Amino acid sequence: MKIATWNVNSLKVRLPHLLDWLAAAQPDVVCLQEIKLENEKFPKAELEAAGYEAVWAGQKTYNGVAIVSRVPLADVQAGIPGYSDEQRRVISATADGVRIVCAYVPNGQAVGSDKYEYKLGWLAAFTAWLREELARSPNLVVLGDYNIAPDERDVYDPKVWEGQVLFSEPEREAFRKIVGLGLVDSFRLFEQPERSFTWWDYRMNMFKRKLGLRIDHILLSQPLAARCESVAIDVGPRALERPSDHAPVIAALRPQTQRTTNESAVNGRA
């Protein structure tokens, strides 16, 4: 199974990019963030025509998440149970025996701001819930826009970003706590190019200058990490006209029945 995450920054604007990318990358599941549209305006028919079903939790103007899949989705749940939040940031479903949590972590705006406090409180609630979810579902993937660069390697200039929102120590500590539940940052299971990023500010030609952050992540439970054979950032869509400011990240998982030592190709489609 190929599973991906992509903050599309408006699904209305980015639908052509998404449809092109589905055809090119052939993911089985794509988790979307910042769809920025009301539930009634979700492009269900367009995705169905491409062979994908979807579940979503949208709202007007801001936030909004969706899971798009060509594998049947079951047990859909929106939000963090017991955490009241008007902002649509989480949707979960099960596909092919894998429990999928699609998350859009708050941005936090600036260290010390009200939004930053909301981000840390949100992360605490998210983490407490994930602990239970992981106990219920050993095959768990928690993916999305975390709005946290966990390591110095994940920031184009750690000196510039030290103490700044997206890279501040409390945020990175919150990320480590999530990983500490027993999850793996799948991207780092494999050798990766230097300066691998998933987000580049629209301003100041940051993408062309290759100055970005790695803030979108695919965290896998141990059983899924054992099945993971590749993880990559696809910068292609970020280079298109009128792009999202984020690039998709895609992970390939071997089938559950296959031995982890088996080297036969299961990702034959490019």
Added chain:
DNA sequence: ATGGTAGAAACTCTA
């Protein structure tokens, strides 16, 4: 030190 861009919406907020 500021502003630079993009999206949605509506003259501003969020990222």
